[in-house]
Amino acid sequence: MQLFDFTPEPEENILPEDGIVHYYRALIHPDDAYRYFRKLLEKIAWRNDELLMFGKRITTKRKVAWYGDKPFDYTYSKTTKKALPWINELIELKKKAELATGETYNSCLLNLYHSGEEGMSWHSDNEPELKREGAIASISLGTERKFVFRHQHSGNKVEQLLENGSLLLMKGSTQDYWQHALPPSKKADGARINLTFRTIVG
Numbered sequence: 475m476q477l478f479d480f481t482p483e484p485e486e487n488i489l490p491e492d493g494i495v496h497y498y499r500a501l502i503h504p505d506d507a508y509r510y511f512r513k514l515l516e517k518i519a520w521r522n523d524e525l526l527m528f529g530k531r532i533t534t535k536r537k538v539a540w541y542g543d544k545p546f547d548y549t550y551s552k553t554t555k556k557a558l559p560w561i562n563e564l565i566e567l568k569k570k571a572e573l574a575t576g577e578t579y580n581s582c583l584l585n586l587y588h589s590g591e592e593g594m595s596w597h598s599d600n601e602p603e604l605k606r607e608g609a610i611a612s613i614s615l616g617t618e619r620k621f622v623f624r625h626q627h628s629g630n631k632v633e634q635l636l637e638n639g640s641l642l643l644m645k646g647s648t649q650d651y652w653q654h655a656l657p658p659s660k661k662a663d664g665a666r667i668n669l670t671f672r673t674i675v676g
């Protein structure tokens with residue numbers, strides 16, 4: 475294992491307006507990224523997610539988990555989760571994200587996509603518990619997937635491939651103007667874990 479991966483320079487803002495998104499292609503060496511993937515698969519308390527769709531409560535195949543500095547509550551789609559205490563691997567990944575982005579985070583939402591059939595629909599990460607205009611650092615492990623931003627007024631779209639071991643940083647007014655989604659993909663033929671490090675206030 476490499477204790478210190480190099481800290482890559484953020485590339486340019488991939489959004490043309492109304493927000494800031496940087497993509498760090500190689501935050502984590504691919505071998506270490508697969509090692510983290512296997513550890514998290516085994517150690518994280520994965521649960522099926524519940525969503526409200528057209529007033530009906532549905533259970534997703536995608537699994538989620540919520541960790542943090544304190545047992546923070548996080549409510550979305552009318553369900554509340556209490557943050558679990560950090561495990562070592564999450565602390566290591568949080569440190570890498572903090573070092574690379576120059577920001578701090580106090581919580582992490584994890585998503586496990588078993589295959590390309592699973593994705594996430596359009597949304598902004600703008601829940602009231604989150605720090606306003608706070609940075610969100612998204613680490614991807616495993617099968618690479620396409621991620622899409624859509625501007626809420628113009629409909630303008632920006633795509634970014636999220637590779638194994640990469641970090642996507644969303645900050646500034648991004649969540650006020652843009653939604654994002656992880657579209658299901660027939661091409662993606664493996665599992666993926668995504669970690670979004672966030673700042674909860676309160």
Ligand SMILES: O=C(O)CCC(=O)C(=O)O
Nearest residue numbers: 583585594599656668670
């Ligand atoms: O899986 C991803 O890359 C995105 C996850 C996401 O948008 C979220 O958890 O809010």
Ligand SMILES: [Fe+2]
Nearest residue numbers: 597598599654
């Ligand atoms: Fe999101």
